Amino acid sequence: MRVLAGALLGLLAREPLSGTELNQQLQHRLGAAWRAGHSQIYPELARLEGEGAVSHEVLPQPDRPAMKRYALTEQGLGRLRAWASEPGEVSAVRDELAVKTYSLWLVNPVAAAAVLAAHERHHARRLAFYEGLLAELERAWDAEGGALGSPLFASVALVRRGLGYEREYTEWCRWVRARLARAPTTPGAPA
Amino acid sequence: MRVLAGALLGLLAREPLSGTELNQQLQHRLGAAWRAGHSQIYPELARLEGEGAVSHEVLPQPDRPAMKRYALTEQGLGRLRAWASEPGEVSAVRDELAVKTYSLWLVNPVAAAAVLAAHERHHARRLAFYEGLLAELERAWDAEGGALGSPLFASVALVRRGLGYEREYTEWCRWVRARLARAPTTPGAPA
DNA sequence: TAACCCATGTAAACGGTTACATGATTTC
DNA sequence: GAAATCATGTAACCGTTTACATGGGTTA
Numbered sequence: 001m002r003v004l005a006g007a008l009l010g011l012l013a014r015e016p017l018s019g020t021e022l023n024q025q026l027q028h029r030l031g032a033a034w035r036a037g038h039s040q041i042y043p044e045l046a047r048l049e050g051e052g053a054v055s056h057e058v059l060p061q062p063d064r065p066a067m068k069r070y071a072l073t074e075q076g077l078g079r080l081r082a083w084a085s086e087p088g089e090v091s092a093v094r095d096e097l098a099v100k101t102y103s104l105w106l107v108n109p110v111a112a113a114a115v116l117a118a119h120e121r122h123h124a125r126r127l128a129f130y131e132g133l134l135a136e137l138e139r140a141w142d143a144e145g146g147a148l149g150s151p152l153f154a155s156v157a158l159v160r161r162g163l164g165y166e167r168e169y170t171e172w173c174r175w176v177r178a179r180l181a182r183a184p185t186t187p188g189a190p191a
Numbered sequence: 192m193r194v195l196a197g198a199l200l201g202l203l204a205r206e207p208l209s210g211t212e213l214n215q216q217l218q219h220r221l222g223a224a225w226r227a228g229h230s231q232i233y234p235e236l237a238r239l240e241g242e243g244a245v246s247h248e249v250l251p252q253p254d255r256p257a258m259k260r261y262a263l264t265e266q267g268l269g270r271l272r273a274w275a276s277e278p279g280e281v282s283a284v285r286d287e288l289a290v291k292t293y294s295l296w297l298v299n300p301v302a303a304a305a306v307l308a309a310h311e312r313h314h315a316r317r318l319a320f321y322e323g324l325l326a327e328l329e330r331a332w333d334a335e336g337g338a339l340g341s342p343l344f345a346s347v348a349l350v351r352r353g354l355g356y357e358r359e360y361t362e363w364c365r366w367v368r369a370r371l372a373r374a375p376t377t378p379g380a381p382a
Numbered sequence: 383t384a385a386c387c388c389a390t391g392t393a394a395a396c397g398g399t400t401a402c403a404t405g406a407t408t409t410c
Numbered sequence: 411g412a413a414a415t416c417a418t419g420t421a422a423c424c425g426t427t428t429a430c431a432t433g434g435g436t437t438a
Contacts, residue, residue: 098224
């Protein structure tokens, strides 16, 4: 199964959603793990429906165009369970800043520090967001009893992954910036 | 500029290399940042040569087929410097295991723990590799004087990123496994 | 001479991104 | 009734992956 299909089924396993809502939730709830635009989502939903993993009803809305609300079928739930239990390969990292880092010795340290600072701000912002979200989710999960069968368990686990990623990335940016700030000019790195 | 082009130029900025060697070094030196197969590398080299960023000479070898050894041109070095100094977007994370994690509440905890353990082993292995490599690189860099203009600085910085990533990923796997091991069975997660 | 390996390449299929398109509904 | 918005969708392009291809070289 494609990862995007797994992501959509995972969202629908919690509540029925329309294409637009899936698009938003993919960004907000699964943004730490995957990304996709609506032009990928609609065809994928059509395919999943053709395969019987998902079904929809048309929801007329008072002051908006009608939306198709998709829901997981029993078959879809089975597929999701099977996919989530599969081992699978370790996903390869694709990080443009890390590739640039390999050529950092060729770059003026002041310019390099500016690039790093911009990325650090971005990751620090996401880190703060995840910290708040995690506190909220853990409170709700604890209140429920902390069961592994609760969707909140999975949410907490994923947010913890995003939090750790952003924390580590932020700290790494800080380390590189500190190194860049130490020596003013060097051979091989012209103004 | 494409990221793959930046990766290849970054490798060639240190020493001239053939297509096969670029393929190997991309995996070993830049594996923490990018991945590509040889079927992408050869066309990209041809394009870079057409643009004047790279040139090649044919190297006949005693007991092997001849290879084309590519070297960075002055223009290529300029392009690499400019690209590495650009701010650029923050790369999106694409992690299949993290997507599966969002549906972990639907999975039998014993099966889930097995999946997590397999990934943990993989990341722990890479972590150990990076730890050894970092020690080696830092020793060499220090022996050189620790200049920012040394390629070793960039190598150290990138390996530190990979190390942090793998350490965080390993710890996260451990956290999830610990949670999964605590309660034996739960509603919503059948055998 | 047949089988194999190595370095280089090409082709087809797939997934993802960007840009364009449509019809309905509200707002100006 | 013109412009803006929303939900849905389609099309073209581009990068990546997988599979196939070639020619020189050595080994059995």
